[in-house]
Amino acid sequence: MKLLMLLMFCPIFLVAQEKTSAKLATYMQAQADVNNFSGTVLVTKNGAILLKKAYGLADYEWRIKNTIDTKFQLASVTKQFTAAAILQLVDSGRLSLNDKLSKFFPDYPKADSISIHMLLSHTSGLAMGFKEIALSSISSDSAYAAIKKIPFEFSPGTKSAYSNIGYYLLAKIIEKVSGEHYASFLKKNIFDKAGMSNTGVSNNDSIVTKKAKVYYPNAEGFIHNPHINWEINLGHDGIYSTVEDLAIWDKALYGTTILSAAMKEKMFTPYSAENWGYGFIINPFYNHGHYLIAHDGGFFGTMTSFNRFTDDKLFVTVLSNNGSPAHIIGYGLSAIALGKEVELPYKHYPTKIDTTLYDNYAGEYGKIHILKIAGKLYYNDADTELIPESKTKFFRADDNDRTIEFVRDKTGIYNSLILTKGGVKEVFPRTNKN
Numbered sequence: 001m002k003l004l005m006l007l008m009f010c011p012i013f014l015v016a017q018e019k020t021s022a023k024l025a026t027y028m029q030a031q032a033d034v035n036n037f038s039g040t041v042l043v044t045k046n047g048a049i050l051l052k053k054a055y056g057l058a059d060y061e062w063r064i065k066n067t068i069d070t071k072f073q074l075a076s077v078t079k080q081f082t083a084a085a086i087l088q089l090v091d092s093g094r095l096s097l098n099d100k101l102s103k104f105f106p107d108y109p110k111a112d113s114i115s116i117h118m119l120l121s122h123t124s125g126l127a128m129g130f131k132e133i134a135l136s137s138i139s140s141d142s143a144y145a146a147i148k149k150i151p152f153e154f155s156p157g158t159k160s161a162y163s164n165i166g167y168y169l170l171a172k173i174i175e176k177v178s179g180e181h182y183a184s185f186l187k188k189n190i191f192d193k194a195g196m197s198n199t200g201v202s203n204n205d206s207i208v209t210k211k212a213k214v215y216y217p218n219a220e221g222f223i224h225n226p227h228i229n230w231e232i233n234l235g236h237d238g239i240y241s242t243v244e245d246l247a248i249w250d251k252a253l254y255g256t257t258i259l260s261a262a263m264k265e266k267m268f269t270p271y272s273a274e275n276w277g278y279g280f281i282i283n284p285f286y287n288h289g290h291y292l293i294a295h296d297g298g299f300f301g302t303m304t305s306f307n308r309f310t311d312d313k314l315f316v317t318v319l320s321n322n323g324s325p326a327h328i329i330g331y332g333l334s335a336i337a338l339g340k341e342v343e344l345p346y347k348h349y350p351t352k353i354d355t356t357l358y359d360n361y362a363g364e365y366g367k368i369h370i371l372k373i374a375g376k377l378y379y380n381d382a383d384t385e386l387i388p389e390s391k392t393k394f395f396r397a398d399d400n401d402r403t404i405e406f407v408r409d410k411t412g413i414y415n416s417l418i419l420t421k422g423g424v425k426e427v428f429p430r431t432n433k434n
Helices: 002-035 075-091 116-121 140-147 164-178 182-194 243-252 261-267 326-337 355-361
Strands: 039-045 048-055 057-059 215-218 221-224 239-241 293-299 302-309 314-320 363-365 368-373 376-379 385-388 393-396 399-408 414-421 424-429
Touching: 002 039, 002 048, 002 326, 039 243, 039 326, 075 116, 075 164, 075 182, 075 239, 075 261, 075 293, 075 302, 116 164, 140 164, 164 182, 182 243, 239 243, 243 314, 293 326, 302 326, 314 326, 326 399, 326 424, 355 368, 355 376, 355 414, 368 414
Parallel strands: none
Antiparallel strands: 039 048, 039 314, 215 221, 293 302, 302 314, 363 368, 368 376, 376 385, 385 393, 393 399, 399 414, 414 424
16 A cells, blocks of 8 residues: 555656756756856755756856866855864864863964854854955965954854854864864865765865866956965865765765764754854754755855755755855755745846835835935945836845835835845835835
8 A cells, every 4th residue: 555655646746856846947047047157056855856057157268168067166165164174073082162272372362262162153253254364475374473463353252253264263273183284184084984076175286177267247247266375265265066075965964974963963053143053054044944054155256055954855055156146046946946936037127217206115124124315225225226127126236136026005005025035035014114
């Protein structure tokens, strides 16, 4: 009887899977055609591939196309690998989460007040980052000397705020404790063990086959990414990989080859109001109502997104080399895979409308603030203008894949708006009027 039931439901399941795959493919083709997406995408559910495809160019000069095995910089998706390496050292007894930074870098300011746990969970008070230093050609020692002069954002352990400096220091701690270079330790203890043969750590000299060049948009089109000093931009960034290797990593995180069950529990526990775990954000607001473990990344033209819907056994990753908003695309792909209706990308064209209508729209809609300033409409602040494409629908000047549509009730009052990002619609009732 069970076999008969299985045979009956199997065709239905396959048809549903094919429909989902078709929707994902149509969505991504529109992202490529309309929004010039360049990169690779992989969506799997219950181990089955729903979409695996490359788009755009790995090299603009030579017009070389991206392929599914093209390697991309991961930007901040790197952090989860740094966290995993630290947890391996904790599990082996060579490190404690309670160890203070002063044990490894006694000359660092407030080092006696900062623990390994704080560095991992973004509660150390260390500042966001050091972009200008990462773009320089100074030595590692000079970079460290400059970084430790950067002021703290708050007293260690009192708040949480995302910090690249914290993960830069974690990479240096891995080297001090293990006696190995960060790249060597990760290769031996994570990449090789997991079978991630197309993953590694960038440096300033090595030639990496099939690695995409990186470009980012400006007013004239696309330009080359600036030179990044990979001897410095490490721990929080620096790893390159492919979507297939990231799927291998996702699978490894369900087992205990890389991390023990106890260490995974520590990694996937949220430690602050911002839901930061170790190297991941745990169940963030963009989870579609499903349990999500995720992290995104971005540095100039590198944009990445890594999403594990663990209850649904759904994995979505997007890697881009031309500044395409991987996090928004991943949000749209996840919604489709979870059965939601998603609007396809389309070209947005500005139109002229009577700006006195803006008086009807300005106000608060939950967390969204619509502002009218000098005859123009803005989203949350005066930096993000809303451009009309109809009397009631607007697109953001900085990102036309995000739109706002104002909705009237039966009395003619605009009492809600529809926010669409990546094609996913959310309704926000008006909470008060300006």
